[in-house]
Amino acid sequence: MTRKMVLVDTSKCTGCKACSVACKEWNELPAEKTKLITSYQTHKDFTTKTWTYMTFLEKYEKQSMNWLMRKAQCFHCADPACLKACSSNAIAKTESGFVVIDQEKCTGCGYCVENCPFGVPKVDPIKKKAYKCTGCIERVENNLLPACVYTCQPGALSFGERDAMLGQAKDRLAKVQKTHPKAQLYGEKEMGGSTFLYLLLDSPEVYGLPINPTIPLSLTLWKDVIRPVGGIAVGGAAAAVVIGVFANLFRGNYRQSDEKVENDSGDSDRKKGGKD
Amino acid sequence: MVVNLETKKIPAGRIAEDKVLRFSVGERISHWVHAISFFVLLFTGLGVLSVFFQPAMSIIGGVQVAMVIHRVSAIVFVVVVGMMFFIGNPRYHWRWLKFVFNFTKSDWQHVSAFPKEFFGGHGNYPAPDKFNGGEKINSLITILGTVFITLSGVVMWFASSFPPALVRWAYPVHDLSMILMTAAVIGHMYLGLLHPDSRAAMSGMINGYVSTKFARAHHGDWLERLEQEQKAYDDSEIINHRLDNRGKGSSF
Numbered sequence: 038m039t040r041k042m043v044l045v046d047t048s049k050c051t052g053c054k055a056c057s058v059a060c061k062e063w064n065e066l067p068a069e070k071t072k073l074i075t076s077y078q079t080h081k082d083f084t085t086k087t088w089t090y091m092t093f094l095e096k097y098e099k100q101s102m103n104w105l106m107r108k109a110q111c112f113h114c115a116d117p118a119c120l121k122a123c124s125s126n127a128i129a130k131t132e133s134g135f136v137v138i139d140q141e142k143c144t145g146c147g148y149c150v151e152n153c154p155f156g157v158p159k160v161d162p163i164k165k166k167a168y169k170c171t172g173c174i175e176r177v178e179n180n181l182l183p184a185c186v187y188t189c190q191p192g193a194l195s196f197g198e199r200d201a202m203l204g205q206a207k208d209r210l211a212k213v214q215k216t217h218p219k220a221q222l223y224g225e226k227e228m229g230g231s232t233f234l235y236l237l238l239d240s241p242e243v244y245g246l247p248i249n250p251t252i253p254l255s256l257t258l259w260k261d262v263i264r265p266v267g268g269i270a271v272g273g274a275a276a277a278v279v280i281g282v283f284a285n286l287f288r289g290n291y292r293q294s295d296e297k298v299e300n301d302s303g304d305s306d307r308k309k310g311g312k313d
Numbered sequence: 314m315v316v317n318l319e320t321k322k323i324p325a326g327r328i329a330e331d332k333v334l335r336f337s338v339g340e341r342i343s344h345w346v347h348a349i350s351f352f353v354l355l356f357t358g359l360g361v362l363s364v365f366f367q368p369a370m371s372i373i374g375g376v377q378v379a380m381v382i383h384r385v386s387a388i389v390f391v392v393v394v395g396m397m398f399f400i401g402n403p404r405y406h407w408r409w410l411k412f413v414f415n416f417t418k419s420d421w422q423h424v425s426a427f428p429k430e431f432f433g434g435h436g437n438y439p440a441p442d443k444f445n446g447g448e449k450i451n452s453l454i455t456i457l458g459t460v461f462i463t464l465s466g467v468v469m470w471f472a473s474s475f476p477p478a479l480v481r482w483a484y485p486v487h488d489l490s491m492i493l494m495t496a497a498v499i500g501h502m503y504l505g506l507l508h509p510d511s512r513a514a515m516s517g518m519i520n521g522y523v524s525t526k527f528a529r530a531h532h533g534d535w536l537e538r539l540e541q542e543q544k545a546y547d548d549s550e551i552i553n554h555r556l557d558n559r560g561k562g563s564s565f
Contacts, residue, residue, distance in 0.1 A: 040504075051354075061376075101384075108333030122484075124361060124362050124363065124364075125364055126364050144361060144367075144376045144377070144380075145377075146361055146380075147472060148484065150472075151472060151477050151479055151480045151481055151484075152514075156477075157508070165377055186488075210419075234494045253481045255481040255482045255485055256481065256485075258485050259484055259485035259488060263485050263488055263489050263492070264488065267488065267489065268492075270492055270493075270496045271492060271495050271496050273496070274495075274496040274500055275499055276501040277431065278499055278502075278503040278507070279501070280432065281432050281433065281503060281507070282433055282507055283506065284432040285432070285433035285508070285509050287433075288433045288434075290391065290433045290509040290510070291509050298334065306433065
């Protein structure tokens with residue numbers, strides 16, 4: 038399967054939240070008690086049972102209000118930090134470009150939670166498993182649209198081949214920029230190019246998104262430097278011990294020292310009557 | 314002369330015939346509690362850290378159980394050994410720290426001769442004190458490794474109470490401390506169990522005593538000082554004894 042893409046065109050979004058309902062329905066995720074975060078926003082963050090939600094932001098500028106809405110879900114990065122951080126090979130990337138967690142393999146260590154630059158995965162403290170948006174991979178691989186895309190009424194979500202969709206996104210951006218000069222694409226280059234790509238009406242930081250999301254330096258250092266160098270260090274120590282034992286054998290040091298010990302302890306044992 | 318640094322409050326003296334007390338009961342408890350909990354932590358930690366070791370966790374009932382055991386033994390690893398610095402006769406622990414953090418020129422000379430010794434040869438270096446350069450490095454790795462693995466472990470345990478940036482750095486710190494201590498413990502076990510010369514030191518960690526012969530050959534400075542201290546102590550005992558007798562005599 039070729040690389041797919043979902044374009045989230047926030048200029049068309051009406052904030053109806055049908056996508057988050059469709060997500061809950063298809064993925065059989067129970068509803069959670071919510072409360073208002075801002076004017077219309079009802080979810081503050083992802084949970085193990087809420088994989089997508091809407092953020093609402095009222096931005097006042099030059100006597101007018103811009104209503105910025107964004108559907109939040111896993112970006113499905115081409116270069117995912119969660120996958121790199123996972124210690125039990127539970128996270129995988131599909132050919133179509135979706136990043137999925139295998140709950141069978143997951144041990145709930147939470148390394149993915151801490152390393153995701155967008156704070157997407159969440160660990161269930163009882164089940165000890167991490168959960169996040171799957172991109173409805175089982176639908177996609179059976180030639181269906183992801184549930185959120187399928188349900189979106191104003192056409193803010195569209196799905197297709199990445200190359201074709203990227204062209205569409207750029208065309209759309211050119212149009213939107215006439216009315217929203219700060220509009221930009223987010224996810225074209227970020228994290229190696231994400232499968233969910235946004236057309237934002239303002240700069241990412243206004244939406245609370247990192248301007249330049251990257252794999253954390255600590256993670257690269259850990260997995261690409263400390264781990265291999267450490268493996269060599271521990272292996273080297275073990276090898277040195279093996280060589281040390283053989284070197285001592287060849288030099289006859291064990292024989293010598295045993296003789297010495299026999300002579301020494303022979304005397305002292307007799308003195309003490311072998312009490313020790 | 315400064316007397317009684319090590320023999321104070323040990324009336325029987327530390328040198329008994331052909332043996333000399335190297336490690337107190339408290340030191341030995343600390344050592345073995347630290348050693349055993351380290352291996353439990355290493356085993357359970359590797360189960361969380363790597364898929365290669367994960368199947369081995371079935372011995373103890375799975376990764377989730379390993380995580381619980383890891384945290385329980387972490388408390389033993391830190392709290393019990395930490396407590397030994399304050400209860401019983403902790404002066405030995407503090408004195409060990411003082412030795413270890415005082416890395417001298419002769420320690421460097423020992424370290425540079427160490428590779429030769431490690432593989433069964435003989436290098437030239439001045440007679441070390443209670444701890445030689447290699448033992449000091451092993452102690453330093455253990456001390457610093459324990460401090461860093463504990464601090465990073467606390468951050469990882471209570472990850473939600475710390476900023477993500479700190480938690481992200483705790484992982485490599487925890488890993489690096491583990492790697493350093495594991496490499497050190499491999500060498501440490503070789504020297505204690507398998508190395509023909511230095512394994513004579515093993516009894517010091519079991520019953521506390523090493524042979525004076527070993528002490529003279531490997532820790533000459535230390536034994537000499539102990540002998541002087543013991544002599545000074547014995548002399549003062551004799552004087553006290555005489556003084557006591559004189560006092561008694563005059564009252565009668």
